[in-house]
Amino acid sequence: MINFDQKKFEQLQAKVMGNAAGAVGLLMAYIGDQAGVYRALEKIGPCSHQKLAKEANVDERYLREWLSSNAAMGYVGYNAEEDEFALSPEQAALFSHEGEPTCMQGFFQAxxxxxxxxxxxxxxxxxxxxxxxxxxxxxxxxxxxxxxxxxxxxxxxxxxxxxxxxxxxxxxxxxxxxxxxxxxxxxxxxxxxxxxxxxxxxxxxxxxxxxxxxxxxxxxxxxxxxxxxxxxxxxxxxxxxxxxxxxxxxxxxxxxxxxxxxxxxxxxxxxxxxxxxxxxxxxxxxxxxxxxxxxxxxxxxxxxxxxxxxxxxxxxxxxxxxxxxxxxxxxxxxxxxxxxxxxxxxxxxxxx
Ligand SMILES: C[S@@+](CC[C@H](N)C(=O)[O-])C[C@H]1O[C@@H](n2cnc3c(N)ncnc32)[C@H](O)[C@@H]1O
Incomplete structure (x- = not known):
């Protein structure tokens, strides 16, 4: 019987956990893409979730939860003092710039x-x-x-x-x-x-x-x-x-x-x-x-x-x-x- 290596198991577990987070993150990214939220956030810059909800014309409460998931994943920035969300240039390139090689939304959609x-x-x-x-x-x-x-x-x-x-x-x-x-x-x-x-x-x-x-x-x-x-x-x-x-x-x-x-x-x-x-x-x-x-x-x-x-x-x-x-x-x-x-x-x- 081969010995169970606890350390190897924990490394694998951490990797798979990252993949599971990625699977949920991709769904969030897809929702944001289809609802135009990333594009709205890039357009108006750092803002509260209420302001972004108006700009993107989406439900305020759902948006708060979605933004929280995105912020925890590192897909959007969060300023706790101001309770505001923002897209960095790098995040915008990846999530919002449709048609550019940096944008991964097509990949997510697939x-x-x-x-x-x-x-x-x-x-x-x-x-x-x-x-x-x-x-x-x-x-x-x-x-x-x-x-x-x-x-x-x-x-x-x-x-x-x-x-x-x-x-x-x-x-x-x-x-x-x-x-x-x-x-x-x-x-x-x-x-x-x-x-x-x-x-x-x-x-x-x-x-x-x-x-x-x-x-x-x-x-x-x-x-x-x-x-x-x-x-x-x-x-x-x-x-x-x-x-x-x-x-x-x-x-x-x-x-x-x-x-x-x-x-x-x-x-x-x-x-x-x-x-x-x-x-x-x-x-x-x-x-x-x-x-x-x-x-x-x-x-x-x-x-x-x-x-x-x-x-x-x-x-x-x-x-x-x-x-x-x-x-x-x-x-x-x-x-x-x-x-x-x-x-x-x-x-x-x-x-x-
Ligand atoms: C991965 S997609 C690539 C589509 C496109 N060339 C592109 O790069 O975006 C594969 C395409 O092959 C087509 N396809 C598969 N088998 C085919 C066949 N025997 N004759 C013609 N088209 C076929 C599918 O309908 C699909 O549109």
Missing amino acids: VVGQFATHELAVNTFKTGEGRAWDDHHSCCFCGTDRFFRPGYAASLTSDWIPALTGVEAKLQVGAKIADVGCGLGSSSILMASAYPNSIVCGFDYHLSSIEKAIQSAHREKLTNISFSQVLAKELPGNDYDLVCIFDALHDMGDPVGAAKRIKSVLKPGGTFMVVEPLAGDSLEENMNLLSGIMYGFSTTICVPVSRSQEVGLCLGAQAGEKRISKVLKEAGFSKIKRVAETPGNMVLEAIA
Whole structure:
């Protein structure tokens, strides 16, 4: 019998306690985000809870309790002498600055979306059945988009596309782009805005995501973009100069079939850009907090989404470069290389 080490137990207990506090903290952060409280607090500066309740138009008593939780967690500042609450510049950057890479609200929303359907998650896990993207809470779709969009905005047209061999010049002159598994269309919209002479076709098999993507493109008044509901392996059209998949190849049931189809619709010498979550090639290399989170999302989202589709390869969100490259090779691509990476993503180029 192995001895019970009280010290190790207490260290683990303290860590898990921190995680439990984080779970409640994320829910509080999400409530504050949806009710506009962080934004109101940043706007009016240090204030009493009564004043903030008026500004944010929320119930005063609930707000007091919410602020108390946030203050105890360190999410907002508290001045006991004045009985006032405030957001520091750092807290504002993280909780209130929507659209900036520092803002983590999209991430929180994606987590909340998983808790919102916890019964389905348990059932899927126990039965081993697949679970389609559509069987998730709407927070999963919005949260995923909010989570990934700032990273794409920061890198896609400034770093990733320029890193591809000879692609940027083609897009500037006018080229044909497909964005497969485009979700709510943020990456497509970024490319259509940056390359007005090019045409961007966004595809996803999830109808409500496609409907939202169409609305966003209308809001941006873009005329060089279209969105259609389609399975990746049935991708329509031909003669694409660039086909991209952002954080979605590993979700597909048949990523090899999808990549084969992509190869067949690319122009000779055309480029397939695969953006995937950054990961090492083995679990041993992925012993870090971000991978822990991604394997978690993968347990409830990515692997079951893949299993719900034909083939059901179940790559998972931490497949790593070697495994993704193997998929591309099986699809017939031979020239594959990693051209860029960020703390969250790796970017692979495969030439048709
Ligand atoms: C993690 S989300 C990424 C969405 C988007 N690319 C982004 O980065 O925000 C994965 C997307 O893949 C889509 N998807 C999954 N399997 C698909 C398939 N076989 N064909 C087309 N889209 C698929 C889902 O509907 C979902 O929108």
